[in-house]
Amino acid sequence: MTYANDMPTVEKVARTDAGLAAELRLGVMRLRRRLAVERHPDNELSLNQMGVLGVLARRGALTVGELAAAEKVQPPSMTRTVNCLLESGDVAKRPHATDGRQVVVELSEQGRQRVLADRARRDAWLAQRLRELTPQERAVLRQAAPILDRLAQKD
Amino acid sequence: MTYANDMPTVEKVARTDAGLAAELRLGVMRLRRRLAVERHPDNELSLNQMGVLGVLARRGALTVGELAAAEKVQPPSMTRTVNCLLESGDVAKRPHATDGRQVVVELSEQGRQRVLADRARRDAWLAQRLRELTPQERAVLRQAAPILDRLAQKD
DNA sequence: GAGGAATAGTTAGCAGAGGTAATGACTTAT
DNA sequence: ATAAGTCATTACCTCTGCTAACTATTCCTC
Numbered sequence: 383m384t385y386a387n388d389m390p391t392v393e394k395v396a397r398t399d400a401g402l403a404a405e406l407r408l409g410v411m412r413l414r415r416r417l418a419v420e421r422h423p424d425n426e427l428s429l430n431q432m433g434v435l436g437v438l439a440r441r442g443a444l445t446v447g448e449l450a451a452a453e454k455v456q457p458p459s460m461t462r463t464v465n466c467l468l469e470s471g472d473v474a475k476r477p478h479a480t481d482g483r484q485v486v487v488e489l490s491e492q493g494r495q496r497v498l499a500d501r502a503r504r505d506a507w508l509a510q511r512l513r514e515l516t517p518q519e520r521a522v523l524r525q526a527a528p529i530l531d532r533l534a535q536k537d
Numbered sequence: 538m539t540y541a542n543d544m545p546t547v548e549k550v551a552r553t554d555a556g557l558a559a560e561l562r563l564g565v566m567r568l569r570r571r572l573a574v575e576r577h578p579d580n581e582l583s584l585n586q587m588g589v590l591g592v593l594a595r596r597g598a599l600t601v602g603e604l605a606a607a608e609k610v611q612p613p614s615m616t617r618t619v620n621c622l623l624e625s626g627d628v629a630k631r632p633h634a635t636d637g638r639q640v641v642v643e644l645s646e647q648g649r650q651r652v653l654a655d656r657a658r659r660d661a662w663l664a665q666r667l668r669e670l671t672p673q674e675r676a677v678l679r680q681a682a683p684i685l686d687r688l689a690q691k692d
Numbered sequence: 693g694a695g696g697a698a699t700a701g702t703t704a705g706c707a708g709a710g711g712t713a714a715t716g717a718c719t720t721a722t
Numbered sequence: 723a724t725a726a727g728t729c730a731t732t733a734c735c736t737c738t739g740c741t742a743a744c745t746a747t748t749c750c751t752c
Contacts, residue, residue: 402664402675402678402682403663403667407663410568410572411572412609412689412690413565413685413686415609416688416689419739433563436563445730454571454574455710455711456710456711457729458733461730465731483728483730484729511692523684526685527561528564529564530561531564533667537666570710574710574711585738601700602701611739611741612701612702613740614739617738617739633700637700637746638699640701
């Protein structure tokens with residue numbers, strides 16, 4: 383289903399600079415909500431938890447504070463997420479080598495397996511939808527993804 | 538702080554098809570979280586509530602069900618959001634002309650003013666960050682925004 | 693036209709995930 | 723040695739989504 387021809391579509395509005403922020407925000411929020419609903423059903427971990435596992439897989443063992451900064455949440459939120467992952471057995475905590483205040487979080491073998499398995503069947507909802515796009519549209523998104531991430535990291 | 542040079546960055550990973558879904562998801566989730574934090578402080582309405590006002594401003598009066606479909610939430614969620622907007626005086630409800638089951642939601646004058654004011658000072662956090670991008674990057678996002686929105690609408 | 697099925701909205705209750713404030717443990721600096 | 727700062731945690735609250743159940747209305751079938 384497409385929009386009616388006589389009403390302002392996202393495409394038209396986003397052509398102006400004033401509308402870009404608004405439309406980008408709408409698209410991001412809606413897509414994120416959709417992603418939360420459409421995640422693979424046989425994965426009992428939430429999107430946030432999988433995100434943390436992904437960061438650990440990409441960057442290696444990190445402290446709770448570093449994880450919080452990477453995911454742009456406050457430390458208490460990351461403590462809770464990490465504790466969930468601890469209960470599910472996907473990460474382990476160990477004391478920092480030189481600083482007794484910090485706690486280092488690292489992937490367990492199970493967590494590593496889960497990341498690999500998740501990547502292997504990541505072609506679920508989003509990847510399927512991506513396949514329905516034109517190559518040009520995929521190319522746009524491939525360029526846009528890192529920009530979105532950089533925007534989230536700014537300041 | 539930026540990533541170390543010897544580890545896989547978002548840019549590198551997203552070059553492969555297998556990684557695009559993952560990186561797009563991460564970027565979308567982080568940016569959305571950031572947007573929720575960085576919204577303009579003198580606006581007491583949430584992002585969702587402003588989103589609904591924006592839809593009403595763009596598409597005119599809609600029923601609760603149409604709003605729920607547009608924002609990709611379930612009807613009860615939209616009922617609550619609309620009731621919040623009703624309390625704040627930004628929308629009004631009226632019965633549907635021909636179907637007694639439906640409830641039509643329309644912007645009040647205050648709501649219209651709020652949308653205009655919000656657009657006028659929308660150049661807050663995101664727009665400022667957008668300005669810090671290169672023209673090429675902005676062009677990419679301008680193309681990407683409608684694609685993201687279409688992805689969220691799929692199926 | 694009467695009765696059952698379908699649809700729109702709401703109410704009630706629950707869960708996830710975020711935040712702030714306050715606390716405890718440890719480190720650093722004076 | 724002590725004061726100040728930092729990291730993680732705990733306690734508590736809010737927001738926003740969901741499903742299930744309920745009401746009111748409309749549509750369909752006989």
